[in-house]
Amino acid sequence: MKGEGRAECGGEVLAEDLDFPSDDKSLFSDSTTPISRLQGNITWRRPQEICQSPVLFPDNINLGHAKQGLLGDCWFLCACTILLKNKHLLNKVLPPDQPQWGDSKYRGFFQFRFWQQGHWTEVTIDDRLPCINTTLCFSRCHCPTAFWVALLEKAYAKLHGSYERLWAGQVSEALVDLTGGLAEHWSLGDLGSEEEQRPEQDSDQVRRRRLDLNLLYPVRDDCALSCSTQSSPGGASELGQYHALTVLEWLDVKTSSGSKVRLLRIRNPWGRCCFGGAWIGSGAGWSSVDPVCASELQARVAEGEFWLDEAEFMTQFDDVTVGYPITKEGHLKSIYTGCLLKHFHQLPGRWVKGHSAGGSRNSSSYGTNPKFWLKVSERGEVLVSLLQHRKWRKMDKYAQKPPEDSKNTKHQHYQATALHMWKVEKKRFNLSRMLNKPPCASTHCHAYEREVVLQGQLEPGYYLLIPSTYQPGAEARFLIRVFSSSSISLSALKSPAPSLPLTTDGEWETSYFRGSWVEGRTAGGSRNFLSHWQNPCFPFTVCDDPAVTSGVNIRITLHQSRPDTDLHPIGFHIYKVSEGASVQMIPRDEDPVASCVPHCYTQDVSLDCSLLPGTYTILTSTYEPDCPADFTLSLARRIHRKVVKSQERLGRAIQETRSRALLGPEHSRRLKRPQEQMTSGRIEGMK
Incomplete structure (x- = not known):
């Protein structure tokens, strides 16, 4: 340990x-x-x-x-x-x-x-x-x-x-952490609460859906169901703040008049009953049920448990959390249809300010948000979830706010997010024109939740998924997960990063290096693995002129020599080293000064950055160890040399192509070595 x-x-x-x-x-x-x-x-x-x-x-x-x-x-x-x-x-x-x-x-x-x-x-x-x-x-x-x-x-x-x-937390978050599945949050009380009337909403916002217990009846024995209240059910004053309880079982019971009443057995984590209703103890409700049945149901109640009928349940609690059933084989079962969702894909992503944090559809920069291709092979039920990484509150700022203020706490942990999806008829399309059309499915409003879920029956074809925060420039990391009853594929659509500012007072010098990842020797994998430091390294110097003290523009491109159908996910890190030192002397918990991650399934990955004068080394890697391949590394450095001005003119303009860059390493909160993640899919187009 x-x-x-x-x-x-x-x-x-x-x-x-x-x-x-x-x-x-x-x-x-x-x-x-x-x-x-x-x-x-x-x-x-x-x-x-x-x-x-x-x-x-x-x-x-x-x-x-x-x-x-x-x-x-x-x-x-x-x-x-x-x-x-x-x-x-x-x-x-x-x-x-x-x-x-x-x-x-x-x-x-x-x-x-x-x-x-x-x-x-x-x-x-x-x-x-x-x-x-x-x-x-x-x-x-x-x-x-x-x-x-x-x-x-x-x-x-x-x-x-x-x-x-x-x-204080959300039952849905704990359910996902304990099962790896999905959980949804549904309303029981009056629709259109104060929070849902906030200005953080799209033009197509709808109110949170209400729970229909009939919908869940086919999976009632398999799903997890929890109810919560922010009021005082049954006049119990000690429940005057947010409190969550568990629904252990629910069933339809025949009454003496021939009708049916739906009863739910609730467990209070406090270990005591804080509710008074028709079915508590020897309440009046039991007189309408066959005595043998009543005795059997009352015998099931343990310490801290009690029965409610559906009417009491719907009025006394504010919302419920439903956890999706998971089979022994690890497959998710839909709470909407009961279908097994045997097909699964997931991809990480992030919103980066000035690059891919485009905000909601109200913003003109919405189209810069991360985009994902979803290919559906045959008609079936599809669930798409957008799960963002939790951001921990800053202690000094949070200390000024009451801990019981769950809304403030939630907003500090998460961005308000939403997920929209468009059906794409052709592989080539006009993005701006498509975004002006209504999406074929969406989560409708931006919610301060760790995870939002989109569900629907999808026809075969290609779909474009766009996750977004409400505010432009809001940064966060996220995970897109897709569960489906039919065969699917998911890939990231790469957007070009902003290029470096054009300079007119210098020129570029490019060096080329060849290398190989050799299984068992130099194919060390990403920073998740101890063998990471066995990967090929390429030292270089940034401007040895002592008169230069500002940053120097660097452009690095890594190209793997493998067929387009058999690519490895690749990336690289740049480390600062002391003059004359080797890569073996770099502390193993040292953070790189720049990185081209996450690792991508593509021929080339590039990074533009600005480095201070000094000695550096580039460490190239595949995502997993022992993935052999040859590669070429190009390093372009801007030379600080005055350009002679002249009146010469070009007869034809030259267009520069912009390289793609992913800014900054991805870190893990728990491990000393950052947990890198990889994206699956091509740079452009669809599979």
Whole structure:
């Protein structure tokens, strides 16, 4: 385990996670939430120090549900319920057969996995848990000797940076992180809320759709359903702020009059009922149901659970989150049709100010947003999601705002985004003319959500997807995911980057280098791999004239010598090195001064940049190791030399072609080495 320390306990050597230590650094991020009052009162204990015979799961699985502690993470705990219903999802998040307490192989740590930005990420923790005296102060199981919830919560806190960062969130986000699937947020209350009347909206905005339980009935046993409230249902004053609860089951029950009533069993993470209705305890509603049926349904209610009928459910809660079912084979099941969506593609992207952050359709720069080709081979159901990377709030700025202000918090974490799609009849088309037409499908309004989803039945053909932020110039990284019942392909349409300013007081000098990525030797792959530094390197100097102190324009192009049908994703990084030093002397956690990433499936990738005088090296790579290929690298440097002015004139104008550039490296929040991502698809045109 990274950052591992050691501790002795009963003769056994137990791990201590130094990256997520048992102190205030792991508990608090900005000390703006109510748990900041716990500073100085927390002790950290292992499960065997809390009870005599700890286990991960109790024999009675109903006692394995989460019970919320002093941390405001009901949103996360509601999502955890889906794991108890689906063994294959639980095994994905918590790999089975890990040594536990009492096992001779037990060493005091556990491994978990969470889905992050398109990939499963492993998180390892030790099992020291925050307590007040000898009692867990945060989430736990209803069974006091079961610890899977407390350990999963700690791993999720480590992923986010601290326990405090789990205070307030969206059930949909936790569901996606725990399943790798999709989740949608639907309204139950009055349409047209204050937030939906904000000025951040397109000309084609529609109000958030209302939930129709009949739509979900075919998948009711497989999907995850959570409800939330921002008011006080049933007059329960303690629910006067945002709170999420879980819908465990729902069914239609025949009444004595012959009609049917739909009942929903709700679990409150607080572990107690905060609602008074016709079906609570021995409420009046049960008198209308057959006594045997009533007795059976009432017997299902455990601690913190209660029944509501559909009318009560629709009026007492404000919205619901629906998590898509996922089969044991890993396929998504549509909540709209129940169809299996066996075909899947995903691609990363980013909005860059001045380059690809074009804003909404209200803006004249909308056409500069990232664009993606979607090819549909046969008619079928297609789901497209736009998931943006979370941006963590700045502590000093956030501290000025109340932590319970969920709207402000959400807006600081995410940009307002939307996704629009046009059907393209021909491979060549006029972009401006097409964008003036209504899209064939869209998410309609820009929403401050981590993920927005577009669904529809699509005919065969080509479609253009354009994700956008509401404000022009708003920067963020994102992931486009497509799930479909029929065969599809997804590729990025590259837009040229702005060229360097034209200069009239200098000339360009170009050098050419040839190199090879050799399997097992110099094909080291991207920065995600330790072998990255085995890739070919090409040193160069930028202007050794001491009189030059400003930046010098550099133009670098990497060309791979492979057929167009068998390309590797390629890219390169530029590192600053000391004079006379080799690439082996560069610290392995050193950030490049410039990069041409993400890696792209194309013959050529280029970067224009400005570098200060000094010594540099270019490190070229494929995305994965051991991808052999020959390549050519061209390096053009502007020479600081005065040009003799003359009256000569050209008889014909010369047009310069603009190279394509991707600005800046992509970083990972969790690993020391940035997690690079690659785009799949050609530079131009469609497959």
